[in-house]
Amino acid sequence: MKTRILGVVALLAVLAAAANALFVVPADLNQGDAQRIMYVHVPSAWLGYLSGGVTALAGIGYLWKRDLRLDAIALSAAEMGVMFTAFAIWGGMMWARPIWGVFWQWEDPRLTTTALLLALYAGYLLFRRLTDDPHRRAARAAVVGLVAAADIPIVHFSVEWWRGLHQGPTIGSPDKLLTPAAPSQFVIALLAMLGAFTLAWAWLMIRRYQLARIQWQLEEHGRLGRLSAARRAATSTSASVQASTEGAP
């Protein structure tokens, strides 16, 4: 029930923040309407990185506590991560085309880092699908998530330097190009979008986690069922010490 309330609140928040960002806040003086993509691009990128962090931390937590619930959190966060980094890249491309004239700007560290983040977490999800045993899957996935998280800051550094260590950036980063007509309104609209998207993220996370847990319970039920089936098969075919005590409480 609480989750449902969170869902409704998140939906309303996203709608309100979107209406504000699209129709109320004036266009940027420099970039015009194209700047409005920032209102979805920035929150997507933030949630992509947040999800990556949650995946890594939940994975480490699993390795420590050996609790499969933490693994379910890691899985949910990784799925969020793939979705939101994909959104961030899409938004970035839609922004880059009108402003820079190209869809893909190699020299932009954020775009390139985000693309690698997407590749890392897509690999993570694919990897999980190919392993069956729950604990083995959880442990190996946690290691993959850990390396991915350790990689991200290095990726960011290296791409940042890549543009040239000594010249300033040849093409301005998005925030340097921005000249909002109404700065405070712009900041508030962006923060509102960030908050609304984060609420939506939290709701999706909870639902995805619930799904993972119920799926796990079904799996576990299947495992116990197979175990009982094996026991029945074995006891019905052989007269045994243990069979004689069957029916004991």
Next chain:
Amino acid sequence: MPQTTIYSAPPNSPLVPIPAVATHEVARLFGGSAALAGVSLSVERGRLVTLVGPNGAGKTTLLRILATSLRPTFGAALVDGIDVVARPELVRRRVAFLAHATGLYDDLTATENLRFAATMLGRADAADAVPATLADVGLAADADRRVRGFSAGMRRRLALGRLLLAEPSLVLLDEPHAALDADGMALVDRLLERWREGGATVMVASHHADRIMDLADGWARLDGGLLVETGGRGIGATAPALARTAPATAVADR
């Protein structure tokens, strides 16, 4: 170098209440089938016991769980009172396992394989121990040949030699007689005696029940992943609860 103190109190001493092996409803599933469906047994220290039963009875799975090579899906297993899942590193110091696969490196010679094992086991005296061990298992003449050219029986002898380099308190043998000639089988018998005299507990899974039975203190029969019968001394079933596996209650949360 080995940090283990070998515990070799007499098996009947009242001061040794902790069994060498204790399992509780230990089970392991592989995909769709249960290799081990819940076995509860205990083995006294210093005993030589055998696991018998047809192929697929779960003998290998049980030994692999005790050797920390496999995590149980359900249940628990203790070696010298130590949980194999929680503290595998402590269990590994106590256990020596002869697996079905010999785990040798084909491109190394017999000597090199054993010297590697000796280093891994923390033996400082490898230079003396390795040739002696090779002689023990009848491979002195093949010491400097690469394992790739070995027959299955020779590989098994070499794997037995690796086992001799360890100083275990629990020895687990999975089909030690497989691929061995009469001479090799006699070697296994000699080694079993040697471990028993050294105070180690030995568990042997074997098809050659007749061959082992004269030597063994006790035996347990597995079938279909379950313990169905035990006999002799030193090994026994510890939990009869078989009818308890009701299906898990599936929970639907809000």
Next chain:
Amino acid sequence: MTDVWYVVAGWVVISGGMALYAVTLLRRLRGTRERSLKIRRGAEAAASDEGSE
């Protein structure tokens, strides 16, 4: 003016994608819950059968 179309494309794909994901997730969740509940009812029925015997 074509800028607007990029804005529309960006917003539609991101918000639409999120909505699509949410709807799919809810449907999967409902299906899985039903399966789970069915099993639970089956288990309870079996338990009460045994009790009456």
Next chain:
Amino acid sequence: MTGARADLAIAWAIARKDALSELRGRQAAGSTLFFAALVLLLFGFALGPDSRKLAEAAPGLLWLAIVFGGLLTVARLHQVETDDDALDQLARYPVDRRAIYLGKALAGLLAMAVLGGLLLPVVGIMYSVDLLAAGPGLLLTLLLGAIGFAAVGTLYAGVTVRMRAREVMLPLLMLPAIAPLLLAAVKATTAALAGDPLGEFWPWVQLLAGFDVIMLIAGGAGYGFLLEE
């Protein structure tokens, strides 16, 4: 007692055994080298006969060839362990898992260093690059790159070793993870070859070293969990 020294001895024993196996099973190692050289040849075709362009692209091509050859190398080093279930046996020895990781990574490093060292002259000749002028810087870059690659590769080979579709999964997981290594190594190589006119060499080398340290720590912490089954 002397825990660290014992661990190093164990790591060295593992690396030594792998090196011996590699040397004796020469066909596999040789074909990896041949494959990497072939990659260099095909890059030449792909980029056309303009030798100035090829010389410019040489650092990048060299490192891509090392990456492709390295993927095969780290996979093979774990294949040795699965042939006769030796990995199972290795995991059962009562030793620190970090020592096992270090040993496998050391073996990977040796193999990678040999691969890189042999590819260097190939690049020098095929793309007419003057290697001797850049000697020490080049070797340092190669060494640090090989360490980083071995650190990540050993861990991911361990992740995928007993998996279905591991031939696909290893590159799929590993290529994005080593992207910063590739970037830094290529940049450092370029700087070294050009005589470092912009003073860019050391920052990139530092980045490489940082990558190596972080990945070695992550690998040492994570590898033990991969040996469970």
